[in-house]
Amino acid sequence: xxxxxxxxxxxxxxxxxxxxxxxxxxxxxxxxxxxxxxxxxxxxxxxxxxxxxxxxxxxxxxxxxxxxxxxxxxxxxxxxxxxxxxxxxxxxxxxxxxxxxxxxxxxxxxxxxxxxxxxxxxxxxxxxxxxxxxxxxxxxxxxxxx
Amino acid sequence: xxxxxxxxxxxxxxxxxxxxxxxxxxxxxxxxxxxxxxxxxxxxxxxxxxxxxxxxxxxxxxxxxxxxxxxxxxxxxxxxxxxxxxxxxxxxxxxxxxxxxxxxxxxxxxxxxxxxxxxxxxxxxxxxxxxxxxxxxxxxxxxxxxxxxxxxxxxxxxxxxxxxxxxxxxxxxxxxxxxxxxxxxxxxxxxxxxxxxxxxxxxxxxxxxxxxxxxxxxxxxxxxxxxxxxxxxxxxxx
Numbered sequence: 154x155x156x157x158x159x160x161x162x163x164x165x166x167x168x169x170x171x172x173x174x175x176x177x178x179x180x181x182x183x184x185x186x187x188x189x190x191x192x193x194x195x196x197x198x199x200x201x202x203x204x205x206x207x208x209x210x211x212x213x214x215x216x217x218x219x220x221x222x223x224x225x226x227x228x229x230x231x232x233x234x235x236x237x238x239x240x241x242x243x244x245x246x247x248x249x250x251x252x253x254x255x256x257x258x259x260x261x262x263x264x265x266x267x268x269x270x271x272x273x274x275x276x277x278x279x280x281x282x283x284x285x286x287x288x289x290x291x292x293x294x295x296x297x298x299x
Numbered sequence: 300x301x302x303x304x305x306x307x308x309x310x311x312x313x314x315x316x317x318x319x320x321x322x323x324x325x326x327x328x329x330x331x332x333x334x335x336x337x338x339x340x341x342x343x344x345x346x347x348x349x350x351x352x353x354x355x356x357x358x359x360x361x362x363x364x365x366x367x368x369x370x371x372x373x374x375x376x377x378x379x380x381x382x383x384x385x386x387x388x389x390x391x392x393x394x395x396x397x398x399x400x401x402x403x404x405x406x407x408x409x410x411x412x413x414x415x416x417x418x419x420x421x422x423x424x425x426x427x428x429x430x431x432x433x434x435x436x437x438x439x440x441x442x443x444x445x446x447x448x449x450x451x452x453x454x455x456x457x458x459x460x461x462x463x464x465x466x467x468x469x470x471x472x473x474x475x476x477x478x479x480x481x482x483x484x485x486x487x488x489x490x491x492x493x494x495x496x497x498x499x500x501x502x503x504x505x506x507x508x509x510x511x512x513x514x515x516x517x518x519x520x521x522x523x524x525x526x527x528x529x530x531x532x533x534x535x536x537x
Binding site for chain 1: 345380415417462482483485491494495
């Protein structure tokens with residue numbers, strides 16, 4: 154075996170071992186690597202211990218947004234399978250609206266309503282000019298929110 | 300491989316590099332001007348409005364931050380296994396450019412995040428792994444600075460570069476493996492309208508040409524620098 158071949162095997166096996174170790178670590182930590190939990194996970198109580206802050210993410214359910222008082226809002230976060238009701242007092246990002254992605258941080262009340270202390274908006278990876286979006290809507294091919 | 304060996308001669312490399320750099324620099328300027336013009340005159344994204352214009356900076360620098368690292372890792376493997384002097388120099392010369400792209404990606408992403416998401420920063424898997432990439436670049440540069448003997452520095456740096464390459468698939472797949480605030484990739488999946496995708500891809504090409512241009516210039520400087528170092532060592536011994 155030549156020196157080059159030896160070095161190549163050394164480098165490749167080193168990379169393989171490191172990759173495997175990283176993969177196993179990430180797999181073991183998978184519950185801590187999610188930025189938010191889906192409404193279905195919350196309904197099934199798959200989030201961290203009760204009475205701890207966590208984030209819930211999904212779409213703002215169409216028709217669920219209502220204003221209560223000066224700056225308090227109520228809405229539902231849905232992943233189309235399940236929905237969780239959320240209440241929040243404060244300013245929301247510009248992108249926040251029905252049908253748009255949202256990540257809320259807070260804790261789940263005993264009544265099953267999520268009390269959010271902060272709201273982040275999430276957007277998807279489709280980008281298009283307004284004219285194109287309007288055309289898609291006119292053709293009935295629009296799949297996003299309003 | 301025969302071609303690689305032929306190019307691996309530093310003298311020949313210097314001659315070819317010198318001839319190519321002006322054309323590459325010109326191409327970079329042309330692509331950058333065209334991409335910026337098309338991008339800044341393109342209609343705004345319907346959902347996000349003006350802030351999405353930051354993607355013309357953010358997306359190319361994000362892709363380049365990983366491309367440069369990939370190239371650096373391959374060059375490091377070649378340097379470790381085949382002891383090509385140019386591979387070692389190419390890896391070393393890439394690091395600062397890659398770190399620059401990574402910083403641009405992180406800063407522009409932060410500026411984009413504030414008006415759209417509502418925050419400058421979130422510890423989600425995509426943002427965190429890209430930040431880790433930045434620190435790996437800094438660590439790689441630090442090794443070259445810390446160890447004076449180029450051969451020993453090169454070996455240590457190459458091993459770090461290879462070890463750090465496990466981060467590349469994590470950055471790329473983070474948005475698919477875990478729930479993240481960051482949206483998944485959509486450019487190559489055809490989810491970006493052509494009016495916006497054409498300037499974006501043009502700017503990606505511009506960033507790539509910029510990288511190759513600066514890489515060649517930095518490699519030339521490194522080769523000359525090493526020659527001077529060798530001459531000084533010989534002089535000291537004489």
